[in-house]
Amino acid sequence: MAQRIPRAGLLLAVVLLLLVPALPGKTKPKSTEKQNQDFSKFVEIPGATKVGGDQCAQCHADLDKTYRRSSHALREVDCEQCHGAGSLHLAAGGYSKESKDKIISFKDRTPEEANGACLSCHSKSDHVRNWFLSAHQAQGIRCSDCHTIHGDTHGKGESEFQGEPQGARKAIESRRQVNDKCLRCHQKQMAEADLPYHHPIREAKMTCIDCHDPHGGSAGNGLNASNTNDLCFTCHAEYQGPFTFQHAPVNESCVKCHSAHGSPNQNLLIVSQPALCLQCHSAHHNGASLPLVDRCTNCHNAIHGSDIPSATGGSKFIDK
Numbered sequence: 001m002a003q004r005i006p007r008a009g010l011l012l013a014v015v016l017l018l019l020v021p022a023l024p025g026k027t028k029p030k031s032t033e034k035q036n037q038d039f040s041k042f043v044e045i046p047g048a049t050k051v052g053g054d055q056c057a058q059c060h061a062d063l064d065k066t067y068r069r070s071s072h073a074l075r076e077v078d079c080e081q082c083h084g085a086g087s088l089h090l091a092a093g094g095y096s097k098e099s100k101d102k103i104i105s106f107k108d109r110t111p112e113e114a115n116g117a118c119l120s121c122h123s124k125s126d127h128v129r130n131w132f133l134s135a136h137q138a139q140g141i142r143c144s145d146c147h148t149i150h151g152d153t154h155g156k157g158e159s160e161f162q163g164e165p166q167g168a169r170k171a172i173e174s175r176r177q178v179n180d181k182c183l184r185c186h187q188k189q190m191a192e193a194d195l196p197y198h199h200p201i202r203e204a205k206m207t208c209i210d211c212h213d214p215h216g217g218s219a220g221n222g223l224n225a226s227n228t229n230d231l232c233f234t235c236h237a238e239y240q241g242p243f244t245f246q247h248a249p250v251n252e253s254c255v256k257c258h259s260a261h262g263s264p265n266q267n268l269l270i271v272s273q274p275a276l277c278l279q280c281h282s283a284h285h286n287g288a289s290l291p292l293v294d295r296c297t298n299c300h301n302a303i304h305g306s307d308i309p310s311a312t313g314g315s316k317f318i319d320k
């Protein structure tokens, strides 16, 4: 018996040690580890040597042409820094199932491998510091699902470039293009953006990335802020307070009453009035004389918080 106790203790200690990495709060450092891993292996082709971009242009003239206008080319990033050294691909004279290991094709590599090629240069960048915590990473989304490296004229000829200044072609061109990219995969938000009341995304006055970091945020839902209310306050500061009298659900989260993306109800409310309020309060007739009105906020106009006390104590959020 006396021997068993330390053994059980040891077992417990081992079990606890195994559990530690799974505990919440321990997940953060993982991202840094992953960020710090060596990504150079994802742009290596065993046995191949570099031949220079001019060689690639011999056979890929169109791609070479569009690539030259990209911001990568203007930073002197060369074909082989993304696609790997080309000598074996040249020797094979092309690309087939058998020779696919001889050049890095982004479509035939796994997301991890394809993204690894990008991360061989960008892993330390601030832009992607939350990538390894993101839903996009977890779902196998590729950098190239959103970023078009060779320019958007793929297969369309050169006409779209006419009249463009001599500047760089960025991997994502415009606010509208950002929204289009996101909405291609996000059907639910696509539908919400078309509802009568919405943040002006369809109008391209706002983009998804005004609120979300596509590379992953530090908080849930990939938000650009540490929580939902802080996000809303960046543009709607008038509701930040502090108020002497706070309305509890407003402090908790704006999305208790509002939809972030779109709603059939005025003011982006998730439920229209008075049903919205009646989820948490009972209706009243405010003395016998007045009929119950649809909009509780006709009277309770300071619904986001108030400094004005009511006669009966607290505040009834009536600032008139």
Ligand code: HEC
Residues within 6 Å of the ligand: 051, 052, 053, 055, 056, 057, 058, 059, 060, 079, 080, 083, 085, 086, 087, 089, 090, 093, 094, 095, 096, 103, 104, 105, 106, 107, 108
């Ligand atoms: C001798 C001609 C030739 C040269 C030189 C050449 N390629 Fe290719 N490459 C081909 C052919 C043919 C294909 C298959 C058809 C296609 O996809 O265009 C191909 C396919 C590819 C693919 C795969 C495309 C896919 O389907 O995803 C990549 C990537 C590629 N080449 C990159 C390069 C790079 C980088 C260089 C320079 C280091 C280069 N090529 C030089 C002929 C060549």
Ligand code: HEC
Residues within 6 Å of the ligand: 053, 056, 057, 060, 063, 064, 067, 072, 077, 078, 079, 080, 081, 082, 083, 106, 107, 144, 147, 148, 149, 150, 151
């Ligand atoms: C910064 C990384 C990067 C550089 C540099 C780069 N490519 Fe690509 N390339 C890609 C990605 C990513 C794709 C996948 C499609 C896309 O996003 O455009 C691709 C696709 C291709 C394809 C597939 C065919 C197709 O029509 O999509 C070929 C061939 C190719 N690149 C050749 C080249 C050549 C030649 C150069 C140099 C002139 C070059 N690439 C420079 C990243 C790069």
Ligand code: HEC
Residues within 6 Å of the ligand: 070, 071, 072, 075, 077, 078, 081, 082, 117, 118, 119, 120, 121, 122, 125, 143, 144, 147, 149, 169, 170, 171, 172
């Ligand atoms: C050889 C290094 C290298 C590789 C590999 C590389 N990049 Fe870049 N990239 C750069 C440099 C340098 C810049 C310009 C400075 C900066 O913004 O960091 C840049 C800029 C960018 C930009 C901002 C400019 C723009 O065009 O919008 C994006 C987006 C980008 N890279 C995405 C990618 C993606 C996606 C891949 C993989 C397909 C990739 N990069 C692979 C070096 C690289």
Ligand code: HEC
Residues within 6 Å of the ligand: 115, 118, 119, 122, 125, 127, 128, 131, 136, 141, 142, 143, 144, 145, 146, 147, 170, 172, 178, 209, 214, 215
């Ligand atoms: C879900 C879409 C999406 C994915 C996936 C994605 N990005 Fe981005 N990325 C964007 C958007 C949108 C921007 C902002 C573009 C802008 O402002 O020009 C951006 C910006 C960047 C920038 C900075 C551009 C600048 O000019 O400041 C870099 C670098 C970059 N991304 C690299 C990557 C890399 C590397 C990956 C893969 C690990 C990746 N991105 C995956 C959407 C995406």
Ligand code: HEC
Residues within 6 Å of the ligand: 134, 135, 136, 139, 141, 142, 145, 146, 178, 181, 182, 183, 184, 185, 186, 208, 209, 212, 213, 214, 220, 221, 222, 223
């Ligand atoms: C290639 C498809 C694809 C594209 C393009 C894409 N997404 Fe996603 N996104 C997904 C998938 C899959 C998920 C995980 C499932 C889900 O939550 O819908 C996801 C999840 C998300 C989430 C939830 C994040 C979380 O942590 O829960 C946000 C926010 C998001 N995407 C925003 C964007 C934005 C902004 C863009 C455009 C810059 C974009 N997505 C482009 C496929 C995509």
Ligand code: HEC
Residues within 6 Å of the ligand: 179, 182, 183, 186, 188, 189, 190, 193, 199, 201, 206, 207, 208, 209, 210, 211, 212, 221, 228, 255, 260, 261
């Ligand atoms: C005004 C800020 C804002 C804008 C603009 C915005 N979002 Fe969101 N999004 C949010 C907030 C806040 C949440 C969390 C909602 C919650 O907690 O109920 C969210 C949640 C999400 C989610 C995960 C939850 C879900 O509903 O599936 C996805 C995916 C998403 N947004 C995609 C997008 C896309 C795509 C766009 C552009 C069309 C976009 N968002 C524009 C604020 C915004």
Ligand code: HEC
Residues within 6 Å of the ligand: 197, 198, 199, 200, 206, 210, 211, 228, 231, 232, 233, 234, 235, 236, 254, 255, 258, 259, 260, 266, 267, 268, 269
């Ligand atoms: C990047 C800036 C920005 C952020 C962040 C933002 N909004 Fe907005 N919001 C706007 C703009 C712009 C409008 C449209 C104003 C207009 O059309 O006059 C708007 C309108 C609204 C409206 C009024 C809609 C109507 O039908 O009258 C509500 C409610 C709203 N936002 C709530 C929120 C909530 C809740 C959040 C946080 C999840 C949020 N907003 C985050 C910019 C933002």
Ligand code: HEC
Residues within 6 Å of the ligand: 229, 232, 233, 236, 239, 240, 247, 249, 250, 251, 253, 254, 255, 256, 257, 258, 267, 269, 273, 295, 297, 298, 303, 304
């Ligand atoms: C208890 C429910 C509730 C919560 C929580 C809530 N709101 Fe509202 N909000 C409303 C109602 C109801 C209206 C419509 C007011 C009216 O009828 O005049 C409104 C209207 C708005 C409007 C549009 C008003 C205008 O002037 O056009 C904005 C913007 C807004 N809210 C932002 C926010 C923000 C930001 C938060 C989080 C800090 C938040 N709301 C939290 C109920 C709520």
Ligand code: HEC
Residues within 6 Å of the ligand: 247, 248, 249, 256, 257, 273, 276, 277, 278, 279, 280, 281, 296, 297, 300, 303, 313, 314, 315, 316, 317
């Ligand atoms: C998610 C639940 C929730 C919703 C929705 C909600 N409230 Fe409240 N409300 C509360 C809570 C919790 C309090 C604080 C209760 C307390 O202190 O007794 C409160 C307090 C109040 C008070 C002050 C009550 C008092 O006795 O001092 C008024 C008035 C009020 N709410 C009106 C509204 C109106 C009008 C709406 C709709 C626009 C609304 N509330 C929506 C939860 C909610």
Ligand code: HEC
Residues within 6 Å of the ligand: 274, 277, 278, 281, 282, 283, 284, 286, 290, 292, 293, 294, 295, 296, 297, 298, 299, 300, 310, 311, 312, 316, 318
């Ligand atoms: C005609 C104006 C008016 C309308 C409309 C109105 N209220 Fe009131 N409400 C008041 C007044 C005034 C008080 C404060 C009485 C006091 O100070 O004792 C009050 C008090 C309240 C209180 C505090 C608790 C109580 O019963 O005294 C709540 C909760 C409340 N209202 C919710 C609502 C809800 C929910 C609606 C919509 C269904 C609504 N009110 C519609 C005028 C109104």
